[in-house]
Amino acid sequence: MPEKKQYDYLVVGSGLFGAVFAHQAKIAGKKCLVIDKRSHAGGNVYNEEIAGINVHAYGAHIFHTNDKTIWDYVNSFVTFNHYVNSPIAIYGEELYNLPFNMNTFYQLWGIKTPDEAKKKIQEQIAHLNIKAPANLEEQALLLVGTEIYEKLIKGYTEKQWGRPATELPAFIIKRLPIRFTFNNNYFFDKYQGIPIGGYNKLIEGLLDGTEVRLNVNYFNQRDEWDALADKLVFSGNIDQFYDYRFGQLEYRSLRFEHEVYNQDNFQGNAVVNHLDKAVPYTRTIEHKHFEFGTQPQTVVTKEYPQEWTPEKEAYYPINDERNSALFKKYEQLSTQETNVIFGGRLAEYRYYDMHQIVASALKKAATIFAV
Incomplete structure (x- = not known):
């Protein structure tokens, strides 16, 4: 035995x-x-x-x-x-609500009704002739049209994954919430x-x-x-x-830079996405907002995507x-x-x-x- x-x-x-x-x-x-x-x-x-x-x-x-x-x-x-979770997105000097919702559409186009938003998106995708999306770019274009894709998706996605959107699988973008209500809640979950x-x-x-x-x-x-x-x-x-x-x-990895600021509120939100491809980090996280903190200082983390090698942490499977x-x-x-x-x-x-x-x-x- x-x-x-x-x-x-x-x-x-x-x-x-x-x-x-x-x-x-x-x-x-x-x-x-x-x-x-x-x-x-x-x-x-x-x-x-x-x-x-x-x-x-x-x-x-x-x-x-x-x-x-x-x-x-x-x-x-x-x-x-x-x-x-109700992230904010920065593109240049412009601020947008995430996930894509009626607040985002108003910020982009000044429109106020779901019908106007849907019409705007349909106008942008009518000429694309995409029937079966072969990659992330085509899937995103079908979901939100050309303007939102170019401004709010393309740069962020390509620096996140380190490769062109045309080389990424379509299913990645299907997780992205899109709604035609004035609702900034990122998750649908109860x-x-x-x-x-x-x-x-x-x-x-x-x-x-x-x-x-x-x-x-x-x-x-x-x-x-x-x-x-x-x-x-x-x-x-x-x-x-x-x-x-x-x-x-293969994976994508991340690098984090934490910084303490001698002020009680740095960006006014826990999660801010930085959409410009020229900005090397994808997000800034102000952690105290997760727990509604009132501390006199605040901690902000910049999140940098990077190529993975075996000595780095593996975050996202490709x-x-x-x-x-x-x-x-x-x-x-x-x-x-x-x-x-x-x-x-x-x-x-x-x-x-x-x-x-x-x-x-x-x-x-x-x-x-x-x-």
Whole structure:
């Protein structure tokens, strides 16, 4: 009879997927060890406190969902506030409301009714003769017409992804909300907000009672770590897990510059998008507005998109034809594993909103533990 190992599960990665899975495993009476290469738990939802403000260290994270079960689950660890995401966009000296709505259309064209807005867009796309959009540019033109595309989408998108819009898949832009009402709420979801006191409270609640080791790179001593547990939960890069057998998957990365200002309000909004391609950053984030802060100082982050290399953090999978085909090869390998559970945006090579990661981890845990 094989010797009982020290842990039931080794969880590689302490982000939302790993933390939720570890919590559900603990409820099921299983013993987990969670390891993470970073010096903190929480993955990209980690908050760093600066000047008494919870700074989203890896970019803005707004929790939103229509699923009351998911909303109640995260609120069982920390109470979420009622923050609603309503970004502002800057193009030159002009300000626009996001998502695209009647306020945006009025700011652009001075029109006041949905019929006028729809007519304006139809006039702009009538001559384009696009029947089946082959790329992001064609899809965006069909959605919003030429003027909004050229002014409010093209520059931002191309610096975000580092390639022409004609080389990006059409589905990326389909997530963009467009509405013909005076509604600046970016998300349609019924439930949305920010944890009161920051996301660290959520991660701490999920990992309470579970052993966590930080500053640990799984790949440096892979065999030793695997020997500690019966099964592995892996939320890192799937191509790295298989030693890049078929080649390297591509991502876009981000770089963040945080700055403290000796004033109580810098830009008047949590999220401001910078649309000009000549401006090197895509967004400025003023973190105190996420929690309606009244601190005397404020912290603003500039978000710079950049090409990804293995020593940088991988943020956005580039789900074009080449990378999608490559991922399918790795996915096929993963289905042959009997003691490895893959989950999260890096292991599944897809863009996930936070509620989707929580739902995915809960579903996998429920299947395994029947909890």
